[in-house]
Amino acid sequence: MICDLHCHTTLSDGSLGIEDIIVQAKRMNIDFLSITDHDTLSSFSRANILGQRYGVKILQGVEMSAWDKERNSKVHILCYAPKKPDRLEGLCLKSCEIRKQCAKEMIEKVMELYPITPESVLKHCTGSKSIFKSHIMRALIEYGYALEFYGELNNKLFNLKNGICLVEREYPDVKFVLDLIHSARGVAVMAHPVLYDNIELLEELAASGKLDGVEVDHYSANEEQRKQLREIAEKYNLIVTGGSDFHGLYNAQPTHLGSNLTTKENLDRIIKLSNKK
Numbered sequence: 001m002i003c004d005l006h007c008h009t010t011l012s013d014g015s016l017g018i019e020d021i022i023v024q025a026k027r028m029n030i031d032f033l034s035i036t037d038h039d040t041l042s043s044f045s046r047a048n049i050l051g052q053r054y055g056v057k058i059l060q061g062v063e064m065s066a067w068d069k070e071r072n073s074k075v076h077i078l079c080y081a082p083k084k085p086d087r088l089e090g091l092c093l094k095s096c097e098i099r100k101q102c103a104k105e106m107i108e109k110v111m112e113l114y115p116i117t118p119e120s121v122l123k124h125c126t127g128s129k130s131i132f133k134s135h136i137m138r139a140l141i142e143y144g145y146a147l148e149f150y151g152e153l154n155n156k157l158f159n160l161k162n163g164i165c166l167v168e169r170e171y172p173d174v175k176f177v178l179d180l181i182h183s184a185r186g187v188a189v190m191a192h193p194v195l196y197d198n199i200e201l202l203e204e205l206a207a208s209g210k211l212d213g214v215e216v217d218h219y220s221a222n223e224e225q226r227k228q229l230r231e232i233a234e235k236y237n238l239i240v241t242g243g244s245d246f247h248g249l250y251n252a253q254p255t256h257l258g259s260n261l262t263t264k265e266n267l268d269r270i271i272k273l274s275n276k277k
Contacts, residue, residue: 002258005242005267015247018046022050026056032262033257036063038062062082067173075201077174085184100131102169105167106136114143114145120142124139133154211238215242217261240266242262244256245260
């Protein structure tokens with residue numbers, strides 16, 4: 001069984017719509033797919049109908065933005081199969097609003113350097129629940145200031161350490177996010193711990209019993225890092241997941257649907273835990 005439990009559509013910062021994603025998943029012989037758009041569960045109803053049409057099973061998912069207050073850093077939590085998803089809606093709306101406000105400020109900063117317009121950015125996020133840096137970069141590419149999304153200009157403007165136009169604010173506290181996921185009877189998995197340097201936090205949350213799983217197989221982690229994550233997962237009996245983190249045109253690295261996978265055993269653990277909660 002082939003299971004990709006991490007991808008994005010135009011509802012957040014992906015470039016392909018729900019149907020395009022599901023049709024491509026079918027071409028890749030993917031049996032189980034989870035669309036995990038950032039801070040929105042809006043894809044599920046349509047994805048479920050289309051999944052039945054094309055023969056791809058859909059696991060409801062969302063990638064929730066959170067903040068590690070102790071280390072002052074971002075962390076993403078994947079929520080799977082929530083039985084009471086309505087409980088997550090308020091938090092999702094709050095996080096989307098935080099992202100929108102940051103994006104508007106970033107657009108203003110970019111416009112001081114490059115004569116683009118807000119409209120040239122906003123037309124690329126039609127249908128999205130928020131505005132992302134990739135939408136700003138697409139406008140800059142269209143007007144000839146760059147040739148690629150993750151090249152020199154993106155690094156200059158939006159580098160996480162010293163980007164001159166980067167605006168970041170704290171998202172809801174990660175422990176609050178985890179508690180809310182569990183109150184919604186969902187399964188909480190830390191997404192790509194290597195990407196945001198969350199490994200210390202991973203150990204802390206796993207030891208406290210607040211975390212159900214960890215995404216090990218992700219393009220951001222090399223073999224040595226994956227080995228370390230598997231050891232942590234084994235130590236704390238965490239579910240191990242994998243996913244392509246596919247964004248289409250906005251991919252940060254070359255990655256296609258099915259490029260990283262979750263085993264059937266771990267998918268079964270997610271479903272069993274969700275049913276148990």
